[in-house]
Amino acid sequence: MIIFGTKGYLYQLAILTLVCTQCGNPAAHTLRKRVTKFTLFFVPLFPVSTKYATQCTFCGAENKVTAEQAEQLQAQAVGGGQGGQGYGQSHPRQPYQS
Numbered sequence: 001m002i003i004f005g006t007k008g009y010l011y012q013l014a015i016l017t018l019v020c021t022q023c024g025n026p027a028a029h030t031l032r033k034r035v036t037k038f039t040l041f042f043v044p045l046f047p048v049s050t051k052y053a054t055q056c057t058f059c060g061a062e063n064k065v066t067a068e069q070a071e072q073l074q075a076q077a078v079g080g081g082q083g084g085q086g087y088g089q090s091h092p093r094q095p096y097q098s
């Protein structure tokens, strides 16, 4: 008798601040990877499907993203975002003179 099936795994890859498409808030989003693996005798052998999604922590809306988008989002999260975001938040301090 051969016992086989599938098992789902959920990985949290990153947390990003994105403007939610559902509620419109610039809220924290979790980037998740859902992997379904084929199992034989309860031993996971190989992934059957890999899906990525972001979830808004504000309203809970889940947004499916492609593997490419997920990679880009992850790169953003790790790199700290070298784009225009955050520019102007640090003003050069004038030396205080009394």
Ligand SMILES: [Zn+2]
Residues within 6 Å of the ligand: 020, 021, 022, 023, 024, 025, 027, 056, 057, 058, 059, 060, 061
């Ligand atoms: Zn939302």
